Amino acid sequence: QAKITVTETWLRKHRYLYDGATRHPFIRSIRDGNIDISAFKTWLGQDYIFVRAFVPFVASILTKAYKGSDDGNGDVEVILGGVAALHDEISWFKKEAFKWGVQLSSIVPQKANQEYCRFLESLISPEVEYTVAAVAFWAIETIYQESFAHCLEDDSKTPPELKETCQRWGNESFGEYCNSLRNIVDRQLEKASDDVVTKAEATLLRVLEHEVDFWNMSHGRT
Ligand code: HMH
Numbered sequence: 611q612a613k614i615t616v617t618e619t620w621l622r623k624h625r626y627l628y629d630g631a632t633r634h635p636f637i638r639s640i641r642d643g644n645i646d647i648s649a650f651k652t653w654l655g656q657d658y659i660f661v662r663a664f665v666p667f668v669a670s671i672l673t674k675a676y677k678g679s680d681d682g683n684g685d686v687e688v689i690l691g692g693v694a695a696l697h698d699e700i701s702w703f704k705k706e707a708f709k710w711g712v713q714l715s716s717i718v719p720q721k722a723n724q725e726y727c728r729f730l731e732s733l734i735s736p737e738v739e740y741t742v743a744a745v746a747f748w749a750i751e752t753i754y755q756e757s758f759a760h761c762l763e764d765d766s767k768t769p770p771e772l773k774e775t776c777q778r779w780g781n782e783s784f785g786e787y788c789n790s791l792r793n794i795v796d797r798q799l800e801k802a803s804d805d806v807v808t809k810a811e812a813t814l815l816r817v818l819e820h821e822v823d824f825w826n827m828s829h830g831r832t
Contacts (some may be wrong), residue, residue, distance in 0.1 A: 620811060651711075656828060
């Protein structure tokens with residue numbers, strides 16, 4: 611009988627907020643095939659800006675994993691894989707934006723996006739523990755994985771022209787990567803002080819709120 615992990619406990623406890631982030635009306639509208647394409651384009655342009663800010667955040671986690679020395683578990687390699695994937699992701703955003711006629715150079719970050727990026731920047735600080743930053747990283751990736759995987763289920767009516775986008779985060783290997791991040795986080799939380807565990811849980815909740823705000827913004831409900 612496997613032990614119940616910390617992330618498992620949190621996901622049960624915060625199920626409502628978690629589902630709010632992974633089953634948001636924006637995602638439902640993709641899945642139901644009635645998405646407003648202008649909302650999709652807003653999301654695309656705003657997420658490009660977000661992903662650019664996400665790179666130094668992930669790099670800071672890479673540094674923290676390395677400095678945490680006893681990396682016998684291969685955390686650095688998993689996170690490095692994440693950095694490499696972001697390189698590909700940025701090219702994909704440029705290609706996709708061109709396809710939809712979205713001019714990336716003229717995108718102005720909206721309020722929810724600015725606040726989310728500022729939150730990421732605050733987590734870059736060396737004062738923020740590896741465990742706390744890693745929880746945010748795991749949650750950010752996993753919310754996208756679960757959201758977009760939902761749009762690819764058998765009974766979904768996702769428009770064909772949006773399938774590639776959903777595949778990007780909803781595919782199985784991205785799912786395995788999210789599981790690796792979850793294992794990293796649970797291993798860290800197992801040995802963390804109560805104080806760090808408390809901070810990490812609060813950080814998870816903030817990620818969930820930012821993700822909901824980000825979908826709201828894309829959906830044009832701010
Ligand atoms: C807002 N959350 C947001 N954008 C993303 N690209 C991800 C998560 C996943 O990387």
